[in-house]
Amino acid sequence: MSQVKAIIGLGNPGNEYEDTRHNAGVWLLDALARHGHTTLRPERKFHGQYAKIVFAGQDLHLLFPSTFMNRSGQAVAALCNFYKLAPDELLVAHDELDIDPGTARYKQGGGHGGHNGLRDIISALGNDKSFHRARIGIGHPGNANLVTNFVLGRPGKADRQSIDAAIDEIVMTLPEAISSEWARAMNRLHSFKG
Numbered sequence: 001m002s003q004v005k006a007i008i009g010l011g012n013p014g015n016e017y018e019d020t021r022h023n024a025g026v027w028l029l030d031a032l033a034r035h036g037h038t039t040l041r042p043e044r045k046f047h048g049q050y051a052k053i054v055f056a057g058q059d060l061h062l063l064f065p066s067t068f069m070n071r072s073g074q075a076v077a078a079l080c081n082f083y084k085l086a087p088d089e090l091l092v093a094h095d096e097l098d099i100d101p102g103t104a105r106y107k108q109g110g111g112h113g114g115h116n117g118l119r120d121i122i123s124a125l126g127n128d129k130s131f132h133r134a135r136i137g138i139g140h141p142g143n144a145n146l147v148t149n150f151v152l153g154r155p156g157k158a159d160r161q162s163i164d165a166a167i168d169e170i171v172m173t174l175p176e177a178i179s180s181e182w183a184r185a186m187n188r189l190h191s192f193k194g
Contacts, residue, residue: 002088004132004178006061007032008076010094010117012152013066021163022069022151024136025093025117028167029062035171040064045082047075056175061085070116073124080125090131091177092121093170095151099137102162102194104170106177106186107133132177134170136163165194 009030011023018026029051033039036053040062043050048065061083065075076092079085088108094117099105109129112118122129139159141150155163169192176185 002086003058003180004091005059005089006063006079006083006085006091007134008063008065008072008079008090008092008121010069010072010092010115011064012069013064017152019154019160020152021095021138021155024095024138024163024167025134026064027164028093028134028136028170029064031167031171032060032062032174036060042066046078050079056178058178060178065117070120072117073120073122076121077124086130087125087128088130088132091134092118092131093134093136094118095138096135097138097140097147097151099135099139100162101137101139101155101159102166103137104166104189104192105135105137106173106182106189107135108182136166136170138163162194166192169194 009025009028011026017023033051038051040049040051046063047067048063051062053060063079065072067074094115112122169189173185173189
């Protein structure tokens with residue numbers, strides 16, 4: 001199994017989206033950038049904000065596509081082409097409606113589950129779905145008609161604290177995940193409830 005060499009955090013660019021649930025993947029990147037004592041900076045060739053850190057002794061590319069969610073694949077494809085990364089060397093962090101706040105899950109492969117960012121990445125990678133995912137629970141509004149406003153809305157204080165706790169737990173399990181010890185990483189992350 002390939003090692004993870006890049007983490008893509010999905011979200012929408014701009015201050016109005018910064019604190020919305022749909023940007024939970026970017027919140028993970030921000031935590032990792034802080035861990036690496038750096039910040040994400042605009043990088044035109046990757047159509048996004050980029051940083052490179054050393055994490056658990058390994059080089060790790062961090063990318064926040066700034067193309068808006070439904071065009072995320074353009075940035076991911078540019079990064080993969082430049083650094084010759086295979087899809088299974090990617091970990092894509094994204095918000096997940098089907099999981100409660102305070103919970104996160106690792107997964108490899110699978111469909112897009114209606115997530116526009118994942119849909120576009122799968123398409124841009126030539127329908128290769130083998131990339132890893134860090135699914136960050138944001139909860140569900142209870143009605144499909146409310147989903148758009150929900151994901152583009154800000155979580156309440158308690159939910160944000162729960163989401164942040166789950167992101168911290170992802171950071172704690174990443175050393176195992178990026179060195180392909182997925183079973184250990186999953187056991188720890190999947191038993192966490194923030």
